Amino acid sequence: MSAIRERLPNETLVYLGDTARVPYGSKSPETVIKYAWQCSNFLVEKGVKAIVVACNTASAVALSELSRGLKIPVLGVIEPGAEAAIAKSKRRAIGVIATQATIASNAYGKALKSLDGEVRVVSRATPLFVPLVEEGWVDNEVVAAAVKRYLEGMHDEGIDVLILGCTHYPLLKNAIQNEIGVDVQLVDSAETTALALEQLLISRDIKAVEGAGLHRLYVTDLLNKFEQIAGNFLGCEPPNVTRVDL
Amino acid sequence: MSAIRERLPNETLVYLGDTARVPYGSKSPETVIKYAWQCSNFLVEKGVKAIVVACNTASAVALSELSRGLKIPVLGVIEPGAEAAIAKSKRRAIGVIATQATIASNAYGKALKSLDGEVRVVSRATPLFVPLVEEGWVDNEVVAAAVKRYLEGMHDEGIDVLILGCTHYPLLKNAIQNEIGVDVQLVDSAETTALALEQLLISRDIKAVEGAGLHRLYVTDLLNKFEQIAGNFLGCEPPNVTRVDL
DSSP: OHHHHHHOTTSOOEEEEOTTTOOOTTSOHHHHHHHHHHHHHHHHHTTOSOEEOOOHHHHHHHHHHHHHHOSSOEEOSHHHHHHHHHHHOSSSEEEEEEOHHHHHHTHHHHHHHHHOTTOEEEEEEOTTHHHHHHTTOSSSHHHHHHHHHHHTTTGGGTOSEEEEESTTGGGGHHHHHHHHOTTSEEEOSHHHHHHHHHHHHHHTTOOOOSSOOOOEEEESSOOTHHHHHHHHHHTSSOOOEEEOOO | OHHHHHHOTTSOOEEEEOTTTOOOTTSOHHHHHHHHHHHHHHHHHTTOSOEEOOOHHHHHHHHHHHHHHOSSOEEOSHHHHHHHHHHHOSSSEEEEEEOHHHHHHTHHHHHHHHHOTTOEEEEEEOTTHHHHHHTTOSSSHHHHHHHHHHHTTTGGGTOSEEEEESTTGGGGHHHHHHHHOTTSEEEOSHHHHHHHHHHHHHHTTOOOOSSOOOOEEEESSOOTHHHHHHHHHHTSSOOOEEEOOO
């Protein structure tokens, strides 16, 4: 949302966080697809003109079904992330770290191979990174131990790009970069997804070109801290957030 | 379930795991109560004669409401755990580690104080212990670092008993005992809850005294590994597990 807001300041963003049922990354494809449909239907009812599935797990598991079933365009974060990684890799060897569900889907592997049939992909599930970030631990000795354990030997596989395949992982950038080494570039899909969204809106001639977006934020579970955290992420005053049932 | 099966081999147990929406420990009381009601209603429809809320968070947050609203007896795990801790503590100083939601509810503090008004309670939220166990990490350097960080200074508070206030935590017993020291006894509520359930069934004259229980297991999300894990926990062949929608 932060990257999209920056690139597309005239758009009104309707944000939905399914906080009552997170995390998605450890759940089965059937359940993730069911939740993704409920979230999408909610947004469609709000009258949106396009949907960004801003979650790697939901993108990996549910995007093709949503695209087939919805009448408005749907954009995931996997393809933009894969494109950015391919553009940056000179050795044509790319690492991917993500949740269990994303890795099991092989969505990044397929997206990367469809862009470059010769690229080598090294994938690892690193599920503990999500709760570490949720705990607010992004650069302490627990993080260092977890990063070391997960990434062990990955550098020796010859990768020169590592995709951070979960929206939480960019917050662990320091610890991940320290472990993987400075010769491996980290890629997250926020900015490339915002760019892909802009191209999509332009190609369909539905890009807003004036006015300021009046954003609305919805969550399925509302903890006290959420509005403060949202303000920190967006670099603004704590926004109004509404709790909804799906 | 394992402890109850051992103590009450003649009872038929109907198990429901809300795997599609776990974890509960980081969610708001409103959401936990809503989920606890949906789970309870499912079990009531299955014709059970009593319900054990075998989750510390749901016990801490939802038990009193469930007890008021249901026609069958409902037993939580907080009170049995508090009783076991009081019985073991000589210094009348007891530590509690649990999820954010359980600690925020102060359910253990209230239960302990109602048993002994003079007892001193030292509480800490240790939310990362759940995902560590889910990852299968119970005794490595990441666990050691997390345990050290969470329990720092707790021993110096003079406690001689530490309540493991979440069903996942007993799997981390070794690491926790190493950090907190051998002069602090660890208490979990599985066995005392099974005993409390037996007393409840006897007092209402509804304890099954013959036959073998024909258990049924339900989950809201079914991952491939679940049946295997359930078999490991129960010390039997992987049982049949049915996925249901709540």
